[in-house]
Amino acid sequence: MSAAEQLLPATSVGTEPLFAVRDLTRLYGPEKGCQGVSFELYPGEVLGIVGESGSGKSTLLSLLCGRCPPDRGSVQYRDGAGDWLDLYAASEAERRTLLRTEWGFVEQNPRDGLRMGVSAGANIGERLMAQGVRHYGQLRAAGLDWLQQVEIDPARIDDLPRTFSGGMQQRLQIARNLVSSPKLVFMDEPTGGLDVSVQARLLDLLRGLVRELDLAVVIVTHDLAVARLLADRLMVMRRSRVVESGLTDQILDDPQHPYTQLLVSSVLQP
Amino acid sequence: MNAQAIPASDAGYNFAYLDEQTKRMIRRALLKAVAIPGYQVPFGGREMPLPYGWGTGGMQLTAAILGADDVLKVIDQGADDTTNAVSIRRFFARTAGVATTERTPAATVIQTRHRIPETPLAAGQIMVYQVPIPEPLRFIEPSETETRTMHALGDYGVMHVKLYEDIATFGHIATSYAYPVTVDGRYVMDPSPIPKFDNPKLDRSPALMLFGAGREKRLYAVPPYTRVVSLDFEDHPFQIQQWEQCCAICGSGDSYLDELIVDDAGSKQFVCSDTDYCAQRAQQQESRP
Secondary structure (H helix, E strand, O other): OOOOOOOOOOOOOOOOOOEEEEEEEEEEEOOEEEEEEEEEEOOOOEEEEEEOOOOOHHHHHHHHOOOOOOOEEEEEEEOOOOOEEEOOOOOHHHHHHHHHHOEEEEOOOHHHHOOOOOOHHHHHHHHHHHOOOOOHHHHHHHHHHHHHHOOOOHHHOOOOHHHOOHHHHHHHHHHHHHOOOOOEEEEEOOOOOOOHHHHHHHHHHHHHHHHHHOOEEEEEOOOHHHHHHHOOEEEEEEOOEEEEEEEHHHHHHOOOOHHHHHHHHOOOOO | OOHHHOOOOOOOOOOOOOOHHHHHHHHHHHHHHHHOOOOOEEOOOOOOOOOOOOOHHHHHHHHHHOOOOOEEEEEEOOEOOOHHHHHHHHHHHHHHOOEEOOOHHHOOEEEEEOOOOOOOOOOOOEEEEEOOOOOOOOOOOOOHHHHHHHHHHOOOHHHHHHHHHHHHHHOOOOOOEOOOEEEOOOEEEOOOOOEHHHHHHHOOOOOEEEEEEOOOOEEEEEOOOOOEEEOOEOOEOOOOOOOOOOOOOOOOOOOOEEEEEOOOOOOEEEEEOOHHHHHHHHHHHHHOO
């Protein structure tokens, strides 16, 4: 089964895609990086990218979010006004605006995604300030509201992120990204490095927020359980190529490609 | 040390210490800075005969713009008689042979650290500021390449993060010096360590303002009559410092005051930080019947 055949949109989504990727390629060496990736993402859809270490997941993600220009191929995004924007043809200013308004990026390590030197409230308010909100009261209200939404005690709004636990930092990072009501969020192993019970809570929260806010999400993970819980669709990567893609349940229950079969069968069953 | 021991002008130096090529290079950078208000222009900073942090940036700018008929005033913390001010004034008197003054209206070039004179500046005067850290974004973004990109794209949202932190911590904007400003609606600029009390004096000033940072080798400028706006929040507007006291010497109620401890019991006195302004006022009051 080729990668191109299985581009079915998920069930509960709009008719026109939000995000379209054509033949995206960036190689650091033969089969190092990612090549020939094409897909479309619809509003409210969650796409999981799974694969082993070094299979090109993270390269693909940084290509998708505008951090590293591709050798070949295009990334297009349909903005709020319904116009298509070619990510790498756009100016850097447009790209930055996009990244802090309609997009979000949740880093694997919350220390990379947060400003550790300023309070939780300032972290949440930063995107709003960048968008031109100049009213302290509104920023404060947004901070309190979002802390509550990600289940952090609002009384900690003036505490520094370094006084937070790993799980709280990750949730703060999510709040900081979602405060500008983005339509598309990229996540790089959001539950990596957290212990199992904290992972479960975070996943629960994420699932709720994704449904509630109708977010489109591209999530990179090597944890198939995370993929099963969150993703509507999966892409399996191996040696820089997408070897299989389709609906999550379909891929996990009936894997076609030998590598996917190996991946699914290697999950420990408790 | 007495003043007569120092020759009026020392012929062993080129005019104003720096060589002509260096002065041309700095003037070219200054022209660019004036053309793009608030933009930090790199320049080839030279070694000066005093350490970084003592005003090397300001001195290089002063040396580059000084002419034989200029009258130089140097202030440090508003005072004309502090070590730094006295030695820089003497330095230019010796290497350039220019006239020096302590009176603000008489000066054509005023080099300063920390203050803008209380006496309103006039068209034709030039203020030269000694700047320690020219980059207003430095506190939040340590990378120089990143801050340059942020300036280029006008990506200044993070400037308000610091003000937000102030209000969250202290209940009001507690930044009291080097208070960031937007110049001509475009570049965010650090007005050097002047107190925010002096920020309004930058706005549409008839004088040319030049800023030089010696260690970081950057200079920038605010041309005359340029709009300079201090950053703030709608519900926490920009405010300058206020005192309940008046100056103990001249009685001024609207100048920037220094708090002095005058005895071992901790009694306090408030006096003008601008010594020239204070002396002029005291003189006027004496001459008045």
